[in-house]
Amino acid sequence: MLFFSTPQLFTLSALGAVVCSKILNHYDTRDIWSTLNQSVHGRLHASAPFALPCFSSYNGKPFQGDPAACSSIQKNYNSSLFRDQFFNGYMNFQDEVCASVAGDGCLLDNSDPSDPLAYKNVSCNQGSVPEHYIDVQEPDDVIKALKFAKETGIRLSIKNSGSSNSGRNSLKGSLGLWVRHLNNISYDRNFTPEGCRAANTAQMSVTVGAGVNNGEVMQYSGIHNFTFAGAYADIVGVSGGWVQGGGEGVLCPVYGLGADRVLQYKIVTPDGVLRIANACQNQDLFWALRGGGGGTFGVVLESTHKVEEAFNVTIANITFPRTPANYLPFVDRIINSTAQWAQEGWGGNINPGIFVTVTPLLSLAQANESLKSITDFALSQNGTAVLESLTYVDFYNKFVRPFPPPIGTAHALSTRLIPTAMFKTPAARAKMLSFLQNYAKQRSYAYIIPVGPVLFPHVLNSTSYTPAWLDSYWLLGLHPPEWAWNSTVAQKREVVEATWTIDKSIEELTPGSGTHFNEADPFTRDWRQAYWGDNYEPLVQIKRKYDPDGLLNCFRCVGFEEDDQGFECYRGLGGGQ
Numbered sequence: 001m002l003f004f005s006t007p008q009l010f011t012l013s014a015l016g017a018v019v020c021s022k023i024l025n026h027y028d029t030r031d032i033w034s035t036l037n038q039s040v041h042g043r044l045h046a047s048a049p050f051a052l053p054c055f056s057s058y059n060g061k062p063f064q065g066d067p068a069a070c071s072s073i074q075k076n077y078n079s080s081l082f083r084d085q086f087f088n089g090y091m092n093f094q095d096e097v098c099a100s101v102a103g104d105g106c107l108l109d110n111s112d113p114s115d116p117l118a119y120k121n122v123s124c125n126q127g128s129v130p131e132h133y134i135d136v137q138e139p140d141d142v143i144k145a146l147k148f149a150k151e152t153g154i155r156l157s158i159k160n161s162g163s164s165n166s167g168r169n170s171l172k173g174s175l176g177l178w179v180r181h182l183n184n185i186s187y188d189r190n191f192t193p194e195g196c197r198a199a200n201t202a203q204m205s206v207t208v209g210a211g212v213n214n215g216e217v218m219q220y221s222g223i224h225n226f227t228f229a230g231a232y233a234d235i236v237g238v239s240g241g242w243v244q245g246g247g248e249g250v251l252c253p254v255y256g257l258g259a260d261r262v263l264q265y266k267i268v269t270p271d272g273v274l275r276i277a278n279a280c281q282n283q284d285l286f287w288a289l290r291g292g293g294g295g296t297f298g299v300v301l302e303s304t305h306k307v308e309e310a311f312n313v314t315i316a317n318i319t320f321p322r323t324p325a326n327y328l329p330f331v332d333r334i335i336n337s338t339a340q341w342a343q344e345g346w347g348g349n350i351n352p353g354i355f356v357t358v359t360p361l362l363s364l365a366q367a368n369e370s371l372k373s374i375t376d377f378a379l380s381q382n383g384t385a386v387l388e389s390l391t392y393v394d395f396y397n398k399f400v401r402p403f404p405p406p407i408g409t410a411h412a413l414s415t416r417l418i419p420t421a422m423f424k425t426p427a428a429r430a431k432m433l434s435f436l437q438n439y440a441k442q443r444s445y446a447y448i449i450p451v452g453p454v455l456f457p458h459v460l461n462s463t464s465y466t467p468a469w470l471d472s473y474w475l476l477g478l479h480p481p482e483w484a485w486n487s488t489v490a491q492k493r494e495v496v497e498a499t500w501t502i503d504k505s506i507e508e509l510t511p512g513s514g515t516h517f518n519e520a521d522p523f524t525r526d527w528r529q530a531y532w533g534d535n536y537e538p539l540v541q542i543k544r545k546y547d548p549d550g551l552l553n554c555f556r557c558v559g560f561e562e563d564d565q566g567f568e569c570y571r572g573l574g575g576g577q
Contacts (some may be wrong), residue, residue, distance in 0.1 A: 142268040413480075421471075
């Protein structure tokens with residue numbers, strides 16, 4: 001029988017050996033899995049869907065659930081911190097289910113996890129959750145997994161916290177690599193990338209293992225008195241998809257994207273070699289990892305990021321009751337002030353009725369003057385306007401940590417980078433306003449993320465994320481319709497088609513622009529151009545150099561082809577060219 005850790009497979013160790021035997025009794029100790037387990041020193045584990053203890057049927061066969069474990073899952077179903085403890089704890093349920101196959105998943109009703117209709121007389125099916133995973137703790141674990149994949153043809157999937165929005169950290173039938181326990185973190189005031197000359201390259205930095213999440217780095221930065229220009233959520237993995245896909249954050253206008261600030265990676269490439277990638281060695285790989293997306297060029301074990309001395313930011317927290325009547329004048333003020341605010345370093349998140357932005361460049365007095373049009377408007381709408389100065393980590397703890405993103409849902413995203421040209425003339429601004437007005441009438445209110453790195457001294461061709469980032473003020477977020485936990489395949493296809501319609505409208509407004517790989521519609525039709533622009537073909541060449549056998553692949557990642565086998569769970573919804 002395979003070794004496996006009950007707390008990693010389920011939520012309570014009380015499930016014990018009974019459940020273990022029910023899941024694993026079909027394995028033979030002499031099979032390939034037993035051999036793999038021995039090669040990775042017992043770190044291979046079995047995995048089942050997160051909510052299995054609530055069900056009485058598993059993959060169509062009778063199963064003895066566990067009421068105590070089920071109760072714990074139900075109470076914590078929408079908790080990111082709870083899910084983060086377990087390999088099978090994906091944050092969004094599109095990562096758990098095989099979306100194009102009816103009933104191939106194991107979900108509770110996320111609006112009421114105790115609702116028995118979701119699990120009574122229903123089979124819990126494996127979905128896209130890997131049946132096996134390695135709890136990665138050293139480079140050799142990854143090397144053995146890559147060798148296994150090459151010999152057997154079994155694909156690999158890579159997961160940390162499980163916060164992907166596009167199913168790129170799970171794959172039906174794959175061997176999972178769980179990197180959450182690579183949790184080393186260290187601070188260096190004079191870091192020199194390996195192979196570089198210290199006199200020219202020493203910088204203040206933080207080095208984090210692939211399992212370290214953004215919230216953990218933020219708290220560490222408060223202890224050690226530095227500023228990490230990171231993500232806008234606790235649960236985001238720093239070394240994985242976030243930085244490899246670009247690395248968005250509210251300090252981007254001044255300090256650049258995460259990919260601009262990464263100094264070095266330690267990575268096992270698909271040929272089974274542990275490499276150092278930085279500006280002085282494996283430069284092509286370093287370039288690819290600075291925006292080319294995670295899960296395709298290798299398995300990153302560690303990354304090092306440039307940090308700053310601790311500094312204060314000026315924060316604006318402006319709110320007012322949103323109504324259809326005040327939406328248009330609100331966004332009109334935003335649009336007409338965007339170019340000025342970008343030059344003043346403002347970055348943040350703007351929703352109708354909620355305006356939270358920060359800048360490291362303005363004093364409180366200057367900020368009051370800068371935002372007068374918005375603060376006056378909010379107060380006229382019976383709202384509030386509070387400006388204050390805090391350290392960046394104190395801002396994060398006050399305005400970000402208490403408001404985690406939705407968990408346990410199908411958290412669909414569709415975004416578009418809005419070029420600076422849309423704000424330079426009255427006619428262009430009028431088009432932008434008209435789009436937002438029509439979108440609000442037909443669909444929903446968009447959210448505005450002013451994070452374009454317009455003040456950052458970007459070095460030409462130093463990163464591989466889409467060049468559209470460099471000439472954009474906003475990442476505009478649209479709200480496509482979402483799947484319900486019990487949506488049929490036909491209903492999911494309707495969502496995909498509806499999202500295409502949304503995508504098309506914003507693409508027509510901003511021809512030649514692109515989107516943020518990590519927060520894009522996974523079914524974007526012209527995805528290569530939208531995600532990477534002219535950088536795509538060079539990325540493919542680097543991919544082929546380090547992964548000639550195609551051992552690493554994920555949906556709509558660099559090197560993905562529409563007829564690649566194993567991705568029917570997404571492609572079956574209509575994700576064609």
